[in-house]
Amino acid sequence: MVQHEQVVIHTGRRSGLVVIVAIHSTVLGPAAGGLRLWRYRDWRDGLADALRLSAAMTSKFAVAGLPSGGGKTVVVLPEGGPLDPGRRDDVLRDVADVIASLGGKYATGPDVGTGPDDMALISETTPHVFCRPAHLGGSGDSSPHTAQGSLAALRAVGRQVHGTASMDGRRLAVIGLGRVGAALARLLAAEGAHLTVTDVDAGKRGVAEELGAVWSSPDDILGAEVDIVVPAALGSVLTRQNVAGLRCRAVVGPANNQLASPDVADLLHHRGILWVPDYVASAGGVIHAVSTELHHAGADEARTRVLAIENTVHDLLDTARRRGQTPAQAADALATDRLRAAAASA
Numbered sequence: 001m002v003q004h005e006q007v008v009i010h011t012g013r014r015s016g017l018v019v020i021v022a023i024h025s026t027v028l029g030p031a032a033g034g035l036r037l038w039r040y041r042d043w044r045d046g047l048a049d050a051l052r053l054s055a056a057m058t059s060k061f062a063v064a065g066l067p068s069g070g071g072k073t074v075v076v077l078p079e080g081g082p083l084d085p086g087r088r089d090d091v092l093r094d095v096a097d098v099i100a101s102l103g104g105k106y107a108t109g110p111d112v113g114t115g116p117d118d119m120a121l122i123s124e125t126t127p128h129v130f131c132r133p134a135h136l137g138g139s140g141d142s143s144p145h146t147a148q149g150s151l152a153a154l155r156a157v158g159r160q161v162h163g164t165a166s167m168d169g170r171r172l173a174v175i176g177l178g179r180v181g182a183a184l185a186r187l188l189a190a191e192g193a194h195l196t197v198t199d200v201d202a203g204k205r206g207v208a209e210e211l212g213a214v215w216s217s218p219d220d221i222l223g224a225e226v227d228i229v230v231p232a233a234l235g236s237v238l239t240r241q242n243v244a245g246l247r248c249r250a251v252v253g254p255a256n257n258q259l260a261s262p263d264v265a266d267l268l269h270h271r272g273i274l275w276v277p278d279y280v281a282s283a284g285g286v287i288h289a290v291s292t293e294l295h296h297a298g299a300d301e302a303r304t305r306v307l308a309i310e311n312t313v314h315d316l317l318d319t320a321r322r323r324g325q326t327p328a329q330a331a332d333a334l335a336t337d338r339l340r341a342a343a344a345s346a
């Protein structure tokens, strides 16, 4: 994978906090990637996160075949409670200044710790921002599109594992019923899937009841006897230790950073469990937002691009099987090939 093209480390003049913008690649087009507000023990940990996450965005767009590059912004929050609203606005304006200074080489959107309203504030300084609220002309909350994209990935896996893309009668275990997980569970239930679900927030039991799903404890759900496990909560859900206890044919879902370490992809492969890289299965939201707001695609075209995740995953699984690779290796190779081809023709 290529080196980062540009990394800006800037101490905000209003907030005094460290703002890091990492532009991994603009080979395929101007870079895009979310703004993360998160606590780190040291700003260097925030830098490491920005470098890793921006590289993942490059792969995400390359595999999706879209003309965008990979970038990410991280703001290193201080220890303690939440920022007071005034200081939060200061941080966002500091971020906006850095993005504006890059002159369109990078655009930001929501990520952990930020949402559409924050993008509205940033857009007062720079137009290089996506996912502003719908009433301000943005594409708003990306989670319904992320859920649609994950369903598309699940369909491709269904074709590969069960010979049909239909979710009717399929048994799935959904981990996490937040914005994406609940939306995805609703789509699956509407198609006749049999759902087992969980969330650390017991208040989400209402979603299970609404959908006629079986409620499991967060500790037990990974061992559920189902066709597909769908991680839709936080990261590092698959570890060297717990892969042995899985009783499913595939793991596919929208959660970011599902593997505790990269070698877990090999362990899954050796167990005959299909794992679709999270950066492919979770791409629907950013594909939709970037398509409508940065590439100015119409609603139909944006939706088509999200649904194209099904064919992307189908082709990846096919390539992986033919080459004796894991789907993760096939996805990485596809991203690298597309970047090389674009660089060669530039």
Ligand SMILES: NC(=O)c1ccc[n+]([C@@H]2O[C@H](COP(=O)([O-])OP(=O)(O)OC[C@H]3O[C@@H](n4cnc5c(N)ncnc54)[C@H](O)[C@@H]3O)[C@@H](O)[C@H]2O)c1
Pocket (backbone or CB within 6 Å): 142, 143, 144, 146, 175, 176, 177, 178, 179, 180, 181, 198, 199, 200, 201, 204, 218, 232, 233, 234, 235, 254, 255, 256, 282, 283, 285, 286
């Ligand atoms: N929102 C998007 O458009 C989007 C896009 C790409 C990727 N993702 C990823 O999808 C995942 C879900 O995102 P979201 O926007 O729905 O977040 P969210 O915060 O709305 O929901 C996460 C849910 O997971 C639950 N949870 C946390 N830890 C859990 C555990 N150990 N076991 C079971 N449940 C647990 C939380 O209680 C919450 O209900 C995240 O990993 C996120 O990074 C989201």
